[in-house]
Amino acid sequence: MGDVKPRRPLIALLLSICPGLGQQYSGKLLRGIVAYISLVVISWLAAIAYMYTTSRMAGLLLLTVPFLGVAIIAIDAMICAKRQPPDYRLKWFNRGWIYVAVFAGLLVTVNPLMDYLVGKRIVRAFFVTSGSMYPSVYEHDLVVINKLTEPKRGDIVLIAFQKAKKENASKIIKDQILRRIIAEGGDTIEIKGKQVYLNGKLLDEPYASFGKTKSVNAFVSEDYHLPAKTVPPDAYFVLADAREFGFDSRMFGFIQKEEINGVAVKVFWSWNLDGNQFKWERTAINL
Numbered sequence: 001m002g003d004v005k006p007r008r009p010l011i012a013l014l015l016s017i018c019p020g021l022g023q024q025y026s027g028k029l030l031r032g033i034v035a036y037i038s039l040v041v042i043s044w045l046a047a048i049a050y051m052y053t054t055s056r057m058a059g060l061l062l063l064t065v066p067f068l069g070v071a072i073i074a075i076d077a078m079i080c081a082k083r084q085p086p087d088y089r090l091k092w093f094n095r096g097w098i099y100v101a102v103f104a105g106l107l108v109t110v111n112p113l114m115d116y117l118v119g120k121r122i123v124r125a126f127f128v129t130s131g132s133m134y135p136s137v138y139e140h141d142l143v144v145i146n147k148l149t150e151p152k153r154g155d156i157v158l159i160a161f162q163k164a165k166k167e168n169a170s171k172i173i174k175d176q177i178l179r180r181i182i183a184e185g186g187d188t189i190e191i192k193g194k195q196v197y198l199n200g201k202l203l204d205e206p207y208a209s210f211g212k213t214k215s216v217n218a219f220v221s222e223d224y225h226l227p228a229k230t231v232p233p234d235a236y237f238v239l240a241d242a243r244e245f246g247f248d249s250r251m252f253g254f255i256q257k258e259e260i261n262g263v264a265v266k267v268f269w270s271w272n273l274d275g276n277q278f279k280w281e282r283t284a285i286n287l
Contacts, residue, residue: 145265156178161259211244236257
């Protein structure tokens with residue numbers, strides 16, 4: 001039998017910084033494991049719902065789900081501790097190294113599994129590190145990528161280049177990039193300076209900006225000309241919204257359908273690096 005040691009609600013609360021450990025401390029190992037798994041699953045479900053909601057208020061409420069979940073688990077841990085008798089005897093799992101082992105085990109199994117099942121197939125977040133899509137997407141935005149929707153003309157998409165193309169671009173980019181689909185398979189695209197023609201008609205582009213960002217990859221002048229080209233089947237012509245960023249289809253050509261990793265649909269939140277603060281006005285906005 002273990003030593004007699006009463007359970008203290010405050011300690012259970014503090015241990016709940018790692019969700020589920022408060023329950024384990026309070027003598028409820030299985031309850032703690034279920035609480036952790038439930039938190040991860042519910043958080044992913046909230047992310048999926050967030051991806052599809054069109055209301056900013058609903059989106060803001062869904063963003064609070066993980067935090068509310070942690071709070072509920074912490075309160076439950078305190079209640080479990082209070083319900084234990086003063087002569088509570090320590091169980092085999094009431095040891096520091098086992099606390100660490102249980103939480104670490106859940107961390108390296110449940111989280112990667114959910115990321116594999118949901119993050120790689122349904123929804124993921126992407127942190128933007130350049131101003132190439134300004135003014136639609138800001139540098140330091142964290143955007144939501146919908147991996148289920150079929151990309152179409154006008155969408156902002158996440159592009160992961162095929163191996164050969166990525167090797168050719170390795171000195172310019174290190175990872176994936178966001179760009180806007182301007183033309184689809186079968187469309188004819190032509191560029192004359194700042195004007196883009198789609199199927200022979202001048203394209204209205206309220207999202208395009210010229211010379212408003214400081215580009216470190218300004219490979220193409222804003223005054224750019226592209227002769228009329230027809231987009232092949234299952235391919236796309238993409239451009240940066242900030243047109244001084246030349247790393248788009250003007251430079252690397254058409255994007256294949258299999259190179260698109262999803263459509264950017266919303267902003268999770270945005271960080272003002274210079275001001276060291278959140279840009280709350282961009283949180284939960286639709287793209």
